[in-house]
Amino acid sequence: MTSATLVEQLAAGDSRTPQTDPVTIVIFGGAGDLAHRKLLPALYNLHLDGLLPPRLAIVGVGRGDLNDDQYRDFAKDGISQFSRRTIDDSVWQTFAPALFFVSASIDDDHGLAKVGARLDTVEHERDLPGNRIYYLAVPPSLFGTTVRQLQRGRFVARQQSADDRPFARLIVEKPIGRDLDSARAINDALAAVFDERQIYRIDHYLGKETVQNILVMRFANSIFEPLFNQKYVDHVQITVAEAEGVGTRAGYYEQAGALRDMVQNHLLQLLALVSTEPPRSLDADVVRENKLQVLLSLRPIAGDAVDANVVRGQYAEGFDLGKRVAGYRAEKGVAPQSGTETFVALQVFIDNWRWAGVPFFLRTGKRLPKRASEISVHLKAVPPILFNAHPSGRLDPNVLSIRIQPDEGFALGISSKIPGPKVQIYPVQMDFRYGSTFGGTSPEAYERLLLDVMTGDQTLFMRRDQVEAAWRWVMPILDRWAASSDALPTYAAGSWGPAAADTLIESTGRQWRPL
């Protein structure tokens, strides 16, 4: 019998607090936009909730000429602007000393040495054991260089098991490539230095409360799961709509487009979650394996099938809240003849026993009427008899809608009799809202995801084979578009996409669910 350490003895039976080891979080691109808006506010909120390990250092690395105090000011500014909770001075006083900055470029040996020396010093001063999380908040083109330098500087020991200490973990942001080949190249570069169990590929959609709740809703309630199959479900819609235009991201977006930016990752991940088989356990690899099986079951869309099942579009001039807004091609940084799609709608089939013949309609776009992300599961209509017999008043089929943002929650639409002497039926909603049910504000996705990295839980992160399976599936669509000389359809900003998107679903006798 092995004797437990004192730490293990004290932590035994405490399932309420995630067990996090002392750690140094190194953010490459530490003075960038992602760190400012998301990462530092998320870490602050984790600190506020007492979820960060008591011994911790957060070291920003970047080319900016900042000292530690200036970096703390930078962090405080980001937290003040973007944190879901207001900054508390007394809490800030306990958080700020954990923040450091190294002004260095890691792609040269001098910078590498500077970063290494500073990390050693900080860890020594704060009595940290050398557990490190490297967050690559840098463009994907720098992923390979950065990890090679980490290896060169001997910052990384390849992990043999999840329990190895000190650990080194790597977080990378999407996009993982812009096609299958480049995704493989990035994954190869990461794999040359890190074991797969050390790599955390973030899809921040998976950290959202409602998304995490999908599996809970399906498998912790006996009412839903028996219905989630081709026998009862007519179709499923997944919409990720943005009201904003391309904004300051034109440089990236021009090379990406909606299919790469949203469908290949976020929408396919949502699709996998809502349609996966029950996992045999909540072990990260079991859940991820099940999701992979969905991706592998997607019916390929290639050749002529692309034209029949995929609609793309680009926003033209239109209105946003009554204000006239420019079309995509008139946006700063966008080529005047740009062929980049800002909208995609697809009809997708999962060729497995559970979902045979059930269409999944996916759509995403910029400059749509509102910011709204939702999965809606449309159950089959009741037969046209009894209450559904009158042609002029067909009953709405039941719809289970899962709102991802904003106003997170889910609702079940059911038909109910209106009180009164006549049998008059009205669609009512059984509506659950996070905000009003649990009060307060839900943690940001990055809070949950960063905490999961600290605790070593990879469930909500994409595995290499998932990423590549998703790319493999979208490639024929990209190839078809690349070979096409057809004009890109446009849609007015503030509308729900090109008319062809409506035709896509209406040709099947269905309609996009209004959001």
Added chain:
Amino acid sequence: MAAAVVERTWRDSTPEGVEDDLAALWRDVAGSGPSIARAVMANLVVFRFRERRNRPGGERRNGTDEGIEALIGLHPSRTIVIEHERGDHAEQAPTSAGVGISVFGSAATRYGVERIVVRSACADVSLLSIVRRFLRGDRPTSVWWTEDLSRDVLSDALVDLGRQLIYDSRDWHDVRSGFDVVAPLAASHRIDVADMNWRRLDPVRRALAHAVDGLQPATSPRLSVRHRPGEAALGWLLAGWLAARLDPPQTAWPAIEESAAADDVLTLVIDHGATRVTTRLTEDRVHVSRDGMAPIIVPSPREQPAEAMAAELRTLSRDTALADALAAIGRRGVES
């Protein structure tokens, strides 16, 4: 009976800040008393001109804040009030916005209904981008046009958003123009139409169905409708319905006349061979007399305007009788 408001909150906002400000109001309301449910059965888009907001509306209170509140207590709807500024405006952003929550019910059953007011001088094309932003798409959407459809141009954008257009033809200054707007709409199936005035014919239609029992349809009847001033739309609706229902339709078109001396709201006379059926609609009842039969008296429903409108909002099926009546009017055209 309309539910009474027990609490009201309001704050000025901006079009961009509407949802955040509403969320803040909900937090305030939730913190101010017993638990509260957020009631949203539907979306209700109310179009009114700005000066209408506090204008005394008489009994009907069409589009006034008071009238809206009475309605949403009965049919809790996310209410989006487009308060339009008259004039020939170019495309402009909304000038301002406000949000409010009206709380109804007892302490044990408190429910709140949210209201968004957007003051706008937008052109029709840009109006759509405002309303779309605030709709709860998963709920049925009704558009309540509180203004005179016969005089003010109906927004095409709003028509395309809703499943139902509610208006009141009693408001029309020019009956012909009003029917010119709604008849094509009803025929097009773009949107279901609900005329609050039409509801007043319910007891007439029910009473008539009993009164003509035993009469053979083969003989073409002679029909005449007399209405008092201000009730021309009602007279035409009745005529349209009769024309749509009786066979052959066009021979059944009644003569319509206005009579300043009439006490009744309207009177319908059907001469069916040797039989005369006279139907009189007064403010509170329908009286039908037929030669040789006991009179039929049907009371008009005692419903408040808000109750009547709530009943329309809850009806999701197309009112085929009204649609057919409008189609008949559309085919014939309203005579001046």
